[in-house]
Every structure is written in C-alpha cells, then in structure tokens.
Amino acid sequence: MQSLEECKNCPRNCGVDRTNGSNGYCHCNDKPLISSIFLHKGEEPVISGTKGICNVFFAHCNLQCIYCQNHQISVNSTYDSTWQMSIEEATEKIMSYLNIGVKLLGFVSPSHQLHQMVQIIESVWAKGYKPIVVYNSNGYDSVESLMALEGLVDVYLPDFKYFDNLLGQRFSNVNNYFDVASKALKEMYRQKGSTILLDDDGLIESGVIIRHLVLPGCSNDSVNVLKYIANEISPNLRISLMSQYYPTEHVSTKSGLNRKISHSEYQKVVAKMEELGFDGWVQELESSDHYKPDFLSHIPFIDKIND
Numbered sequence: 001m002q003s004l005e006e007c008k009n010c011p012r013n014c015g016v017d018r019t020n021g022s023n024g025y026c027h028c029n030d031k032p033l034i035s036s037i038f039l040h041k042g043e044e045p046v047i048s049g050t051k052g053i054c055n056v057f058f059a060h061c062n063l064q065c066i067y068c069q070n071h072q073i074s075v076n077s078t079y080d081s082t083w084q085m086s087i088e089e090a091t092e093k094i095m096s097y098l099n100i101g102v103k104l105l106g107f108v109s110p111s112h113q114l115h116q117m118v119q120i121i122e123s124v125w126a127k128g129y130k131p132i133v134v135y136n137s138n139g140y141d142s143v144e145s146l147m148a149l150e151g152l153v154d155v156y157l158p159d160f161k162y163f164d165n166l167l168g169q170r171f172s173n174v175n176n177y178f179d180v181a182s183k184a185l186k187e188m189y190r191q192k193g194s195t196i197l198l199d200d201d202g203l204i205e206s207g208v209i210i211r212h213l214v215l216p217g218c219s220n221d222s223v224n225v226l227k228y229i230a231n232e233i234s235p236n237l238r239i240s241l242m243s244q245y246y247p248t249e250h251v252s253t254k255s256g257l258n259r260k261i262s263h264s265e266y267q268k269v270v271a272k273m274e275e276l277g278f279d280g281w282v283q284e285l286e287s288s289d290h291y292k293p294d295f296l297s298h299i300p301f302i303d304k305i306n307d
Contacts, residue, residue, distance in 0.1 A: 004030045009145050010062040010111045011180045026060045026112035027076045032120070033113065034085045035059040035073035035295055037093040039102065042291065042301050044240050044281050046196065046204040047134065047157070053104040054097040054131070056090065056120065057295070059083045062112040063138050064173040065161075067215070067251050069244075072295040074109065087116075091123040098129050103203055106134035106157070111141050114149070121152055132205055139181035140174065146187045156188040156208045163224035171215075171257075185210065185233060194236035209280070211240045212269075217256045219265040223272045230276040239280035241273055244291040260288050 004018040014024035022029040034056060041052035061074040068074045073083075094105060105124065110117045121133060132154045139158040160181055162168045168177030188208050196207035210229060214222045229237060243266045251257040263285055270282055293300040 004115055009114045009142065011140055011142050011176075012062055012112075025076070026062050027079075028060050028112055030115065032085050032087065032090060032116040033059045033083045034090060035080070035083050036300060037090060037097075038299065039097055040106070040301060043106075044209060046198060046202060047104060047106070047155075047209075049103075049201060049203045051100075051102050053106045053134065054094055054102050055106040055108055055136075056094070056117075057108045057300075058110055058113045058116075060112060061109050061138065063140050063177075065138075066171055066254070067245070067248060067257050069246070069248065069291065070109070070293060070295070071248055071250060072293075087119050087123050090120050091127065094120070094124055094131075095127060095129065098124075098131055103132055103199075103201075104134055104155075105131035106136050108136045109138065110135060111137050111145075114145055118149075118152060132203070134204075139184055140172075140177060141180070141184040143183050143187045146184060146191070150191050153191075154206050155204050156192060157211065158185060158188060158208075159211050159213070160185060160225055160229065161213070163221050163228060167218065167221055182228065182232070185229070189233050189237065194234045194238075196238055207238070209238045209240055211242060213242045213245055214261050214266055214269050215245055215257070216259050216261045216265065219261075219268045222269040226269070226272050226276055226278065230278070235277050237278070239273055239278045241269060241280065241282050242287070243283045243285050244287040246288040246292065261285075 006015050007018045007024055012025040016024040019030045036057050039052040040055045041048045043053055047053050059073045060076045107117050134155040134157050135153045136157040139160050162177050165178050169175045192208045197205045199205050212225055243261060245261055247258045266285055
C-alpha cells in the first residue's frame with residue numbers, strides 16, 4: 001500500500017501529504033476519522049446472522065453521492081471532533097462486541113482510510129482476536145490497494161453503482177466510476193472467486209457479495225450492471241439488490257431523484273437478476289421506510305434484515 005505522504009490509496013490519486021494535513025479530496029489526515037462503531041443487524045442474513053456485525057463507520061468518502069443515505073457523515077466538508085478516534089479507542093470499542101460473541105468486523109466506506117483500517121485490524125489481531133473482516137466499500141477502489149489487502153480482508157462487500165459513467169458524473173462527482181469499479185470488482189473476484197464459504201452458524205467466512213441500489217429512473221442502467229457482472233465477471237457471484245432508496249433532504253427538490261423507486265422499476269431489475277441466474281437477496285419495496293440512518297442517534301439504524 002502506498003504511503004500517505006503522497007496519497008494515492010484511492011482512485012482520486014490526490015498525491016497529497018496526509019501526514020501534514022487533510023487537504024486531499026476526502027479531507028482526511030493520517031488519523032482515523034470514525035463516526036461510530038456499533039452492532040448492526042440490518043445487513044444480509046449471512047453477514048448479520050442473529051447477533052449482528054460490528055461495523056466501523058468511517059466518516060467522509062472518496063465519492064460524494066448527492067443522494068447518499070449516510071450524508072450526515074459522508075459529506076467531506078462536515079466535521080465532528082468526536083470522529084477523531086485513536087487506534088486504541090477503536091480497538092477497545094470493537095473488542096467490546098467481539099467479547100459478546102460477535103464474529104464479523106465490518107469497515108464501511110474504507111477506501112479513503114485504508115491505512116487506518118489496516119492499523120485497526122492489526123491492533124485487534126494483536127489483542128488475540130481474529131474476526132471475519134468485511135470490506136464494505138462504494139466500489140470506487142484502487143486495484144493496487146485491493147491487492148495490498150489480500151490476506152487481510154475475508155469478505156468483499158462492494159457497491160456496483162453505475163454502468164453508465166454519465167450517471168457517476170451526475171450523481172457522485174466522478175467521471176470514471178464504471179471504469180474503476182469494474183476493475184476493482186474483477187480484482188475482488190480474483191482474490192475470492194464466486195463461492196461463499198459459511199460457518200456452522202450460516203455466517204459468511206469468505207467471499208464476495210455485490211450490492212446494487214436501484215435508483216428512480218435508472219432501471220435500465222441497473223439491468224446493464226447485472227448483465228455486465230454476469231457476462232464479464234461471473235453469473236455465480238451473489239447479488240444484493242436493494243430497493244431502499246429514498247430522497248434525502250439534499251435531493252428533495254431534484255427532478256428524478258425526489259421520489260422512491262416504483263414497483264415496476266424494481267421488478268424489472270429483479271426479473272433480470274432471476275433471468276441471469278444470480279443467487280442473492282432482494283428487498284421488500286417498503287424497505288425504504290426502514291433504512292433511514294440517523295448518525296446523530298446512539299443507534300443510527302432501525303434494523304430490518306433483507307429477505
């Protein structure tokens with residue numbers, strides 16, 4: 001993994017010295033910026049199980065999606081002094097969950113804080129714990145950085161947001177999302193293949209699960225995403241197809257994004273998923289009413305596990 005003194009850990013390739021400030025795209029320095037660490041029971045069943053996963057939610061992001069459901073913590077211009085957490089503090093918090101039998105440790109939006117993530121993993125290992133490590137990213141990941149994570153990450157849980165680069169430019173402030181994410185997914189697949197390994201409790205131990213959020217007015221692009229995965233990577237990969245989109249305050253007045261997805265839009269994508277032979281998970285259309293995180297609350301999510 002490349003040095004933070006000339007940071008190119010994510011595809012933004014800012015090249016800034018993060019040991020001497022936070023003036024790159026993500027506005028993060030070399031210390032962990034963590035909004036919260038808590039037990040999350042609303043992930044896919046093989047991830048949450050009955051006890052949940054200990055998720056580390058990094059603040060800020062290397063994308064700036066205008067519809068982001070985690071906007072309270074993902075906007076790079078925001079800052080909360082409580083987010084400045086040491087490696088030791090993060091480790092202690094994680095251990096409090098591992099001590100009650102939680103087996104999985106997830107890192108959410110880690111692409112811009114890879115060094116910090118690795119430091120936390122190594123610190124947890126040094127305490128004698130070896131949880132299943134889940135890398136939950138937006139898919140905008142550097143292949144070189146992913147290669148450096150081989151042997152550290154057990155489960156890749158990436159988004160694959162767009163097939164059309166124009167949607168990435170319009171919604172996420174990036175003009176090459178598909179080009180980057182497709183290569184990243186191929187690297188994740190190289191490392192883990194299409195087989196998901198489960199333990200005796202039905203919890204994932206190794207593998208790749210690709211998430212895709214269906215956006216209003218974008219069902220054709222969602223179909224193209226699924227076709228690309230099936231034709232260019234593998235139809236045996238697990239897909240988590242999400243219907244949980246809802247318009248946040250940031251897009252409430254933006255035409256096209258100021259509504260939930262329709263039944264026909266979602267069913268069109270579900271039908272293509274079934275036609276292509278994918279196994280995985282779908283959501284009830286009403287899930288958009290249950291996945292509205294509030295990171296100002298002690299418990300940000302009202303958990304409702306995918307079907």
